Amino acid sequence: MSGHSKWHNIQQKKGKIDVIRGKVFTKLGKEIIMAAKNGGSKLENNAHLRDVVAKAKSNNMPLDTINRAIKKGAGELEGVNYEEIVYEGYGAEGVAVVVVTLTDKKNRSVATVRHAFDRHHGNMGAAGCVSWMFAKKGQIIIERTEGMDEDEIMMIALEAGAEDFNADKEMFEIITTVETFGQVREVLEKAGFEFASAEVTMIPDNMVPVSMEGAAKVQDLIDTLEDNEDVQDVYYNAEYPEEFEG
Template identity: 90%
Template sequence: MSGHSKWHNIQQKKGKIDVIRGKVFTKLGKEIIVAAKNGGSKLDANAHLRDVVAKAKSNNMPLETINRAIKKGAGELEGVNYEEIVYEGYGAEGVAIVVVTLTDKKNRSVATVRHAFDRHHGNMGSAGCVSWMFAKKGQIIIERTDDMDEDEVMMIALDAGAEDFNVEEEMFEIITSVESFGEVRESLEKKGFEFASAQITMIPDNMIPTSMEGAAKVQELIDMLEDNEDVQDVYNNAEYPEEFEG
């Protein structure tokens, strides 16, 4: 993803969080429930749960809401059983799209995801049709400020176990393995860094340049998917034109 598109998408997501915070909390709550169900409710013994809780806190999710979701996942409170289902397909101009859902109704999620693809010039494909174009990695984004020394931030990240460090005009991008993500994130937090984004993500191996028209169609599809209550994450390999505003 180009620096412009990456930062554009991050800023756009931050804006959406401010507008639809309740919906974001619902999605984060699902992640916490599943993490607690699969690995237990103790943060010190469940690295995945620690990462998800940190993500929830960075989005200003109330501690009471976080704890309630943990208890639901651990079976201490009544909750819903969610299943993770991944859908794959193509958007306009051949852009690859991976959709991760957490749902209690598989038939509903597949129908609504397929409808979004069909409505916005896309095609939903079979499992594995595009996921091979992405690598699952930890990604930490730090918004640059004037007092940050690029070399110092890079050395701190690499010493903590990061795999890669990328510099853009407005941000630093730190890439980690899935296994070392939590350790790197916690190390940077202890150094006082705040994150624009910190999550396990799917990073495309190659980008697909789009026209302005294609970018608009792809973004409309992504927006519709992300507005779906069953959808947790949407990954794509679109490289938008510099002048595209979304």
């Protein structure tokens, strides 16, 4: 587990949701549209759609907005035709960065992503240049609160099919395969646990420690990319200094 850096990122992401919820809803809407387009509109037959809808609900996305996105993806309502394009590159101090976009204008997305790398002391590389450093996994983050039984959470998660369990003083991290993510999430949800984050993500095999200056440069790049309307997710392997505030 990337420890403090990961928790810092989760806290920051939660803050962004509170401040710019409309932008988050736009990103989630695109994800729902693509899930429905690729696997159909029936939740019971589309595990990916179930997971994305659960993620949307956890972010308080209105049900009618979710349903409209599903219908657009299934072709029942007119919608934009999005294409998923993944860009890769390096940030300051050799940090690996993977950028997942959903866009209806490829030329716009590649230009804005490349500009973000150039502007923030990085460089965009060829497909595959850094993605091999990451593993696609399900990741569930539960904020630790008083009275929580670490052993109980670990046993529930592992018995449900989780692959790994990590804990520190601020959070519990449950790692799953992509295939078992949905069932583990549902079991924990039914057991009454709330998630700071629950998603299929790309987890770095190794973290790259960066200086305070490097952390600031990397975070500026990540913030710029995440503010891009075409960008869905940004994955990176920077390990920030403990004292870095972001």
